[in-house]
Amino acid sequence: MGDPVTMRLARVHGVGDMRIDEVPVPAVGPRDVLVRIGATGICGSDLGYIAAGGLGGGAPLAEPLPIGHEFAGVVEQVGGQVRGIRPGQRCAVNPDAGLIGGGGPSGAFAPFILVPDARPGVDICPIPDSLPLERAALAEPLSVGLHGLNIGRVQPEDKVVVLGAGPIGLCTVICLRHRGVRDIVIADLSDARLDRARRLGAAVTVNPSRESLTDAIGRAHGTGERFGMPFIGSDVIIDAAGAQQALGELLDVAKFRARVVIVALHKKPMPVNLWKMMANEFSISGSIATDREDEFNECLKMLADGEVDVEPLISHRVDFSRLGEAFRIAADTEASAKVIVTF
Structure with a gap:
């Protein structure tokens, strides 16, 4: 033959x-x-x-x-x-x-x-x-997550929120653990997805259908006030959900110099309060994983080493x-x- x-x-x-x-x-x-x-x-x-x-x-x-x-x-x-x-x-x-x-x-x-x-x-x-x-x-979906972390300049000591516990949100959790981040909060409407996120290393899980997203993150990452307006203590917010209501809620309470990374596919435009963005100097960056051979190979090495389950x-x-x-x-x-x- x-x-x-x-x-x-x-x-x-x-x-x-x-x-x-x-x-x-x-x-x-x-x-x-x-x-x-x-x-x-x-x-x-x-x-x-x-x-x-x-x-x-x-x-x-x-x-x-x-x-x-x-x-x-x-x-x-x-x-x-x-x-x-x-x-x-x-x-x-x-x-x-x-x-x-x-x-x-x-x-x-x-x-x-x-x-x-x-x-x-x-x-x-x-x-x-x-x-x-x-x-x-x-390695391919993991490198999408890793690229988002690089765009957001994530450091091991950062407090990070991930919106969405679908495959890319879960890949983001794996890459956060790989990069030494421990303070990970993840939000999703599905308890089954949140259970997977916990098994992959998320420290805190939030289901916004049952509790306030802002309150839950505030308990985990701390809260404060600037110019009389409340903020949550998260250093990095990674949107892997594409849910405008959740993202809008967090942009409203983003802290001074927080980094926001959009990895999700948003189908429609959404309004952003640019005054708050200016006053709190937070940044919003897009992340589409191209030119990522370094990240792709880093994910393959992570998988081969077996350092994260x-x-x-x-x-x-x-x-x-x-x-x-x-x-x-x-x-x-x-x-x-x-x-x-x-x-």
Whole structure:
């Protein structure tokens, strides 16, 4: 038996329309690498692409959109001009350069994927034999969290609030622990998610449907008054929820020189009290993880070292043959955290 000529690939064809298409196995060019995929995580953006029928923004698809960008596997084939990468090498793939699963021609819900113009340590990041592929696939969402911490200049002694205990909020907690932060408060409307956050190392959990968000954070991080207005003592506020009411409430009580980082995807504009921002000199920064090979590799090293237990992050493992079921599980955010598709 020779190598397979075709393979199955998940692609978005329109609004709510994801199909498993039979496509040719990609041909490897001189600077490309073909990876045999072992595990791919489902991201909220994958669900968003399916719901929107594309990348969003309303433009119709010129051709079906391949999805899947959180993955790890084994190098299958290497182009003649590629140096420093060999067949059989276990790796996680940084999807940034090739727009893998995010507008580029390839996606990782497939048994094979082509990584164009592959560079060792930048696109193809080697991993030790001791690191399971399904954990290595977590490097991508973890590096989103780590990038947000770097944007917010987080220090070990900082008091940090994370809004949202979905996969990126949980990844942020893991990265905070990795960076030596202990004073972590996380807020979410789901008790199941908050339980995962506690197991990953959050010190205090808050469910704003049952108690005041500001009061609970104030008890944990302290409170004060400036210009006659109350503030909470959090040094850094990381928005991984995209819930405007919660974010607005915390901006209203942000302390002098607090750093606010927006990692969440906000679908609509929201008003900000610029007078308070000026008077309290707090900063609001956006964080979209690109140009992150250093953070990606730092997360792989963290995973390989096993310094933070990431197992509570993975809620389900589902075989590629049951991909539709895997997406249904991932869409139930109360019952799932990170769903890993295995091959």
